[in-house]
Amino acid sequence: DAKTTQPPSMDCAEGRAANLPCNHSTISGNEYVYWYRQIHSQGPQYIIHGLKNNETNEMASLIITEDRKSSTLILPHATLRDTAVYYCIVRVIGSGTNAGKSTFGDGTTLTVKP
Amino acid sequence: GAGVSQSPSNKVTEKGKDVELRCDPISGHTALYWYRQSLGQGLEFLIYFQGNSAPDKSGLPSDRFSAERTGGSVSTLTIQRTQQEDSAVYLCASSEMVNTEAFFGQGTRLTVV
Numbered sequence: 001d002a003k004t005t006q007p008p009s010m011d012c013a014e015g016r017a018a019n020l021p022c023n024h025s026t027i028s029g030n031e032y033v034y035w036y037r038q039i040h041s042q043g044p045q046y047i048i049h050g051l052k053n054n055e056t057n058e059m060a061s062l063i064i065t066e067d068r069k070s071s072t073l074i075l076p077h078a079t080l081r082d083t084a085v086y087y088c089i090v091r092v093i094g095s096g097t098n099a100g101k102s103t104f105g106d107g108t109t110l111t112v113k114p
Numbered sequence: 115g116a117g118v119s120q121s122p123s124n125k126v127t128e129k130g131k132d133v134e135l136r137c138d139p140i141s142g143h144t145a146l147y148w149y150r151q152s153l154g155q156g157l158e159f160l161i162y163f164q165g166n167s168a169p170d171k172s173g174l175p176s177d178r179f180s181a182e183r184t185g186g187s188v189s190t191l192t193i194q195r196t197q198q199e200d201s202a203v204y205l206c207a208s209s210e211m212v213n214t215e216a217f218f219g220q221g222t223r224l225t226v227v
Contacts (some may be wrong), residue, residue, distance in 0.1 A: 043218035
């Protein structure tokens with residue numbers, strides 16, 4: 001399984017863009033990159049995912065490098081409620097033995113400050 | 115249901131007892147995942163089910179752990195002869211297919227005393 005590495009913590013000023021990096025240098029061709037976040041004592045919440053193209057939804061944007069070895073989650077206008085642990089996940093797709101298996105990074109604790 | 119439902123939400127058990135954790139996925143979701151999260155730690159993948167296919171059990175931490183999914187819907191995670199190191203939050207998630215977003219339940223907090 002491809003492993004992911006993330007910085008343990010980051011700060012961001014309220015209203016500014018938060019850019020959270022993730023390294024997945026051993027990612028294979030059949031693995032998607034997913035981002036989730038977890039607010040204290042709650043179950044993880046899906047944010048966004050992608051294979052090789054940049055993606056955007058109402059919550060965030062995902063930028064994946066051309067070689068797919070790293071990605072960046074962008075929260076365009078961070079609010080205090082975005083304070084959470086953000087996980088970068090690589091998930092195998094398909095129906096093989098490892099299908100659905102997720103390798104989690106250690107997560108980045110994002111603190112949005114007023 | 116509206117979301118992934120897990121029961122019980124909290125479980126305190128004595129060391130050596132067996133426990134069974136239940137997960138009701140979102141209706142129609144074919145993929146179901148179990149994770150474990152120890153205090154202050156990230157999520158550890160345990161097992162994954164796709165429909166009625168046999169799961170990949172390689173992520174289960176020991177042979178005291180087992181999981182099944184009946185009829186491609188409800189899943190149970192069973193821990194036999196619980197140990198204190200089994201104390202954690204056990205999270206279940208489901209997704210419509212394997213490469214779509216997964217929705218998590220609120221977890222079962224297991225405490226082994």
